[in-house]
Amino acid sequence: MMQNWMAALLSGLATFNRFLVVAEVISAASLLLYSLTFNLRDRVARSWNVLLAAVAIVSLCDVASGVVQSEAAAEVWVRLQWLGIALIPGATLHLSDALLATTGQPSRGRRRWAVRGTYAAGLLAAAVAWTSDFLVGRVVRSVSIVRMTAGPLFPWFTAAFAVLAVWSLVNAGRAYLRCLTPTTRRRMGYLLLALPVILLGVFPYLLLTSSDELRVNPLLFWVVATGSNLLLTAALVLGAYCVGFFGAPQPDRVVKSRMLQWILRGPVVAWAVVAAYVFVNWLERRFGIDGMLWLPVAMVGVLLLAQFSITVVRLPLERWLFYGGSADRYDVQRVQHLSERLLTAADLRQFLESVLAASCDTLRITSGFVMQLGERGAELQVQVGSQQLPAAAAADARAALDNGSAAGYQPANLQGIFHWGEYWLLPLRELAVEEELDGAQPELLGMLGLHVGLAPQVPEEAVLATLLVLASRAAEALQDRRRQQQLFQSLDVLVPQVESIQRLRAAAAYNGAAALASGRLIDNPDVFQWVKDALVHYWGGPKLTSNPLLALRVVKQALQGDENPAEALRGVLRDAIEYVRPAGQRKYTGDWLLYNILELRFVQRRKSSEVARQLSVSEADLFRKQRVAVEQVARKIAEMEAHAPDQPVVAVEH
Numbered sequence: 001m002m003q004n005w006m007a008a009l010l011s012g013l014a015t016f017n018r019f020l021v022v023a024e025v026i027s028a029a030s031l032l033l034y035s036l037t038f039n040l041r042d043r044v045a046r047s048w049n050v051l052l053a054a055v056a057i058v059s060l061c062d063v064a065s066g067v068v069q070s071e072a073a074a075e076v077w078v079r080l081q082w083l084g085i086a087l088i089p090g091a092t093l094h095l096s097d098a099l100l101a102t103t104g105q106p107s108r109g110r111r112r113w114a115v116r117g118t119y120a121a122g123l124l125a126a127a128v129a130w131t132s133d134f135l136v137g138r139v140v141r142s143v144s145i146v147r148m149t150a151g152p153l154f155p156w157f158t159a160a161f162a163v164l165a166v167w168s169l170v171n172a173g174r175a176y177l178r179c180l181t182p183t184t185r186r187r188m189g190y191l192l193l194a195l196p197v198i199l200l201g202v203f204p205y206l207l208l209t210s211s212d213e214l215r216v217n218p219l220l221f222w223v224v225a226t227g228s229n230l231l232l233t234a235a236l237v238l239g240a241y242c243v244g245f246f247g248a249p250q251p252d253r254v255v256k257s258r259m260l261q262w263i264l265r266g267p268v269v270a271w272a273v274v275a276a277y278v279f280v281n282w283l284e285r286r287f288g289i290d291g292m293l294w295l296p297v298a299m300v301g302v303l304l305l306a307q308f309s310i311t312v313v314r315l316p317l318e319r320w321l322f323y324g325g326s327a328d329r330y331d332v333q334r335v336q337h338l339s340e341r342l343l344t345a346a347d348l349r350q351f352l353e354s355v356l357a358a359s360c361d362t363l364r365i366t367s368g369f370v371m372q373l374g375e376r377g378a379e380l381q382v383q384v385g386s387q388q389l390p391a392a393a394a395a396d397a398r399a400a401l402d403n404g405s406a407a408g409y410q411p412a413n414l415q416g417i418f419h420w421g422e423y424w425l426l427p428l429r430e431l432a433v434e435e436e437l438d439g440a441q442p443e444l445l446g447m448l449g450l451h452v453g454l455a456p457q458v459p460e461e462a463v464l465a466t467l468l469v470l471a472s473r474a475a476e477a478l479q480d481r482r483r484q485q486q487l488f489q490s491l492d493v494l495v496p497q498v499e500s501i502q503r504l505r506a507a508a509a510y511n512g513a514a515a516l517a518s519g520r521l522i523d524n525p526d527v528f529q530w531v532k533d534a535l536v537h538y539w540g541g542p543k544l545t546s547n548p549l550l551a552l553r554v555v556k557q558a559l560q561g562d563e564n565p566a567e568a569l570r571g572v573l574r575d576a577i578e579y580v581r582p583a584g585q586r587k588y589t590g591d592w593l594l595y596n597i598l599e600l601r602f603v604q605r606r607k608s609s610e611v612a613r614q615l616s617v618s619e620a621d622l623f624r625k626q627r628v629a630v631e632q633v634a635r636k637i638a639e640m641e642a643h644a645p646d647q648p649v650v651a652v653e654h
Contacts, residue, residue: 012282013222019278020229021063023271027233028056030266031240038258042247043098048239051091051198055236057084058202065146074146075139082129082136088202089164090118092195096171099188102246103178111171118164125157165199183252187242194239201232237263257318264314269306276302348481353382355474359450360384362466363459367451370428371397372478373444387422387451397425397449417464423449424456426467428475445478531634534573535602544569554640576636577603580629588615594629601626 032052035045061081065074097111129135135157137149172192179185241259248255276298284291352370360368367385371378378398380391389397400420418425426449429442448471459467533543545566549555558568581595588596593615600611612622 009219013219013226015278015282017222017226017229018063018066019275020226020233021059021066022274022278023233023267024059024229024236025056025063026270026274027236027267028052028059030262030270031236032056034240034259034262034266035243038244038248044095044102044246045243047091047094047098048243051088051095052236052240054084054087054091055198055202055232057081058088071139075148078139078146078148079130079136083126085202085204086122086125086129087119088122088199089161089168090115090122092168092199093118093164093171095195096168096175099175099191100171100178103175105174105178121160128153161199161203165196168199169195187245190238191242194235194242197231197235198239201228201235237267256321260318260321261314264310265307269303269310272302272306273299343477343481343484345481348477349382351477352474353384355470355477356382356384356448359448359467359470362463362470363450363452365451368423369449370446370474371449372446373398374482381446385451389423389449397423397447400425417467420449422451422453424452425449426471428471428478430479431472431476445475445482448474527634527638528631531573531637532630534569535598535630535633538570538573538602539605540566549637552637552641554637572637572640573633574603576633576640579636580632593617593625594632597622597626597629598633 032049035049035052040046040049058081061077061084065077065081068074068077093111094115097107097115100111101107125135133151134153135151136154137151139146139148169192172188172195176185176188176192179188244255244259245252250258277295280289280291280295280298283289283294356368356370360366365385367383367387369383369389370381372381373379378395380389383389397420400418418427425447427444428446428448429444431442530547530549534547534549537543537545547569549572550565550569552572555565555569555572558571559565577595577598580598582591586592586596596615597611600606600614601608606614608619608622612619615622617625
């Protein structure tokens, strides 16, 4: 009885351990994809990506070696596993060096060369493990585990692994001591706890044991292996959480919310599906159930249940975890409410079509139109029926309405409705209270045109009242759309400034004094990309209207009257491009190359192949020279910013 109970326990632990190893692969791969998607430009994140990739290789090869049947195939996977094992010391040292540099203590050369040397030594060790038996020997199967015997060089690898691990942890500890705020110190502390767990979890400690030792106490082995894999999976998630904040210009709540969604939708759902697969296979072996029948049912059921549960609990969980303050929660809910009820151009047309159709039904007619008045004049929004008004006639309808309104011309008993040819025109005016108008007439937003023919009959008062109510609904929609556009115009100016503050906050989190004290634009590593984006959308586009360069003092100084901030930035770019222009008449010689590239590629928006032919250079050389030209423009803008008078605007962060 005791033997049966022990066998069942060992079988359950082995099955659970296989699930945990698969969970490690899923965690490492999904967290690597997350980091590559959102946080690739920061040095800490890049070194963390290498560490995640190495752990993913180790776990994947561990799973594959346990699945294959032949020892030859198992040996291939176990030897390939050493690519990840050998790279982990270098990745950890690289990460610790990046942490120190981020907290204000960059390498003076020794750590940088040590990182490069460790990576090179790791690749050499992986090559030795793949091609010879000096590092690892033959394949051995013990307690359902595939492992290899230690080679003569393995003690030297163990010693080097230990030295590099201690050095990395010491560097991470120094970075922890350099953190000044409680938040940054707490996150650095979490990372300092995760690193030794990762190092111990991936080290091939089975090479230090013998087959007899594993057979004597298999329960101890499975308990240790299960605990190690649990801790390693938790350490990967904890480390990814901490690294996700490095270099992120978004607020902490956005980073947390984004990571929570990724973990719930990715690793958690994948863990649940894999757990269902492993559990059904265990039931099939243990109790003889029909796995072919229940395996698809269990996996699909778990997948649907997991997605349903995440949809139900995600928003309340985010509000509870990330928006503790009532003021923060209220602000975020207002923004979410706005995004959910945003009136897009398509929504506006759909609503106006409904209003126009209802108006036509009220008068028992078939044709009509709704026109909107904006910055570009009168524009037809929607039309229904066979009588289609030409787009060019929109201005004529606007003029007829203005003339009729000024002269008070309207059919008998049709208060507020004007006649134009075969149409009745209903002005759609801004809805405002009398106190706001102060005696002035409400602003005209558009008009509702109804094709009633040359001799229309005057409808009953109830029909006219319904028609005026429908017109007021259309006017309300146009007014909401205009106010929304005004809000977006304000956001176009506000967003770059807020983004500047968020980037400055992120940079100052771990190196406060240096980040906050530096005000030189040229020291910002992102300025080249900002300038290039603005040049690419020189004549308009989101990379110009939402560019962080809009927050510069020189751009604020260039604003004239009601000029758009994007137009002011375009003027600054134009001045910077002219700075690159040599003296004299324009030529197509070498000294004019940079200016010609800027003028042809960005101002005239010519294709790269066409510009390369005109300037007699290859496309590869064109892109190299284009980078130099953009750098010249960025340096000139930085110089203009440095000499601009101080204004109460947000400074561009370092």
